[in-house]
């Protein structure tokens with residue numbers, strides 16, 4: 001029982017990373033917390049997202065490396081033909097999921113969080129309805145309620161899934177079979193990561209993108225160099241400007257492709273499988289949001305900078321939302337950060353999130369990463385705020401470590417203000433880009449000038465010198481202007 005008249009100080013609905021970090025942070029600060037989860041603890045990231053997909057990428061990445069005889073030959077290495085067992089790769093992912101999920105559950109239990117299994121919903125202010133897995137329905141009260149219900153894969157109209165021949169990332173992470181020919185609909189980060197896995201394991205891929213270029217959400221310069229290696233250099237046939245208007249599961253799977261502008265059917269394909277990777281939709285429709293008058297935008301719950309749910313333009317006092325369901329940079333670390341920020345605000349320690357400094361990564365081989373503004377957004381800001389935009393490029397082919405690894409295909413693009421040297425954004429394609437972006441993200445958070453950053457010593461020889469070179473080039477431009 002809480003010290004107040006409520007059952008709990010905080011009830012969190014949803015135990016993904018957003019809910020987990022909120023509940024743990026709250027319990028560590030002495031609050032009496034319950035977390036409600038209707039499926040597996042850990043949510044999308046642990047069970048159907050980051051964790052299993054990175055395990056598959058790790059294993060298939062090794063297969064790709066060992067099977068690349070031409071590349072190994074350059075080191076003077078002659079490897080035997082590579083063999084792999086699909087089932088064991090799938091088990092590696094599955095075991096990792098179980099481990100991470102168990103650790104996360106134990107962490108919550110040790111922190112004193114009450115775990116409630118069942119479906120949660122709002123029942124008016126400071127009340128949560130809980131339908132337990134055994135059918136029992138009860139109402140619980142809490143001083144503060146946090147919605148952290150996440151998201152589900154989006155399946156466009158006209159596409160029928162059966163979970164076996166036409167499926168989403170929910171099933172793809174299980175790697176139940178390896179289709180000889182798979183069509184991947186969508187060339188965002190999820191589509192790209194699975195194309196990496198499937199091509200490494202010998203599948204032929206057709207990538208279908210509705211927008212006018214593949215990888216439309218990435219920086220155009222990064223796309224140019226990345227698509228050369230991640231798409232053109234592999235067994236991938238990429239098609240853009242085409243909508244998959246009709247997909248029927250079966251053997252074969254039948255796909256009807258239509259021109260995105262005219263909507264005329266232009267092509268029909270018959271493939272072994274289809275992965276639908278067309279984005280994600282918030283899970284908010286069964287939360288009884290009406291009981292609090294919450295109006296969503298395409299299902300996303302509106303929040304203010306402190307994570308309070310906004311109704312009629314005003315933040316509610318005791319209702320909060322974090323993670324994918326809020327639609328801000330739908331990533332695990334965003335959800336986790338929002339969770340702790342919500343709790344800090346509940347505790348009276350005012351905090352906000354600077355979304356611009358949150359990095360994002362695609363774990364292909366090589367990786368892609370970014371933080372901050374795109375060049376297009378930076379140009380608009382430069383015009384609005386009347387400053388000169390600086391853009392520099394640093395190449396992996398000039399980096400000793402990348403050359404030693406014979407992995408010198410890569411580029412970093414840095415966007416900064418020429419007046420103050422403040423970083424506005426960075427985009428990287430190349431070996432370990434996901435790790436490299438963190439340094440830039442930290443500098444961006446601290447609003448440091450490239451002039452100061454250019455004086456920081458980087459270890460030689462490391463890939464971090466790619467970032468150092470970019471800072472040095474940028475500093476020269478700032479000092480000259």
Ligand SMILES: Cc1cc2nc3c(=O)[nH]c(=O)nc-3n(C[C@H](O)[C@H](O)[C@H](O)COP(=O)(O)OP(=O)(O)OC[C@H]3O[C@@H](n4cnc5c(N)ncnc54)[C@H](O)[C@@H]3O)c2cc1C
Pocket residue numbers: 013014015016017018019036037038039040041042043044045046048049050051053118119120121148149150151169190283286287322323324325330331332333334335363
């Ligand atoms: C294939 C794939 C790969 C990804 N890779 C990465 C990556 O490498 N890095 C990264 O940062 N992000 C990655 N993501 C995104 C990441 O998984 C999500 O951003 C993250 O899981 C969002 O966390 P969340 O807490 O908001 O929601 P979720 O993780 O979706 O958790 C929400 C939880 O709430 C539960 N729930 C929903 N409604 C109710 C209810 N009414 N009652 C009780 N429980 C409920 C759900 O069952 C779920 O467990 C990936 C996603 C996918 C699909």
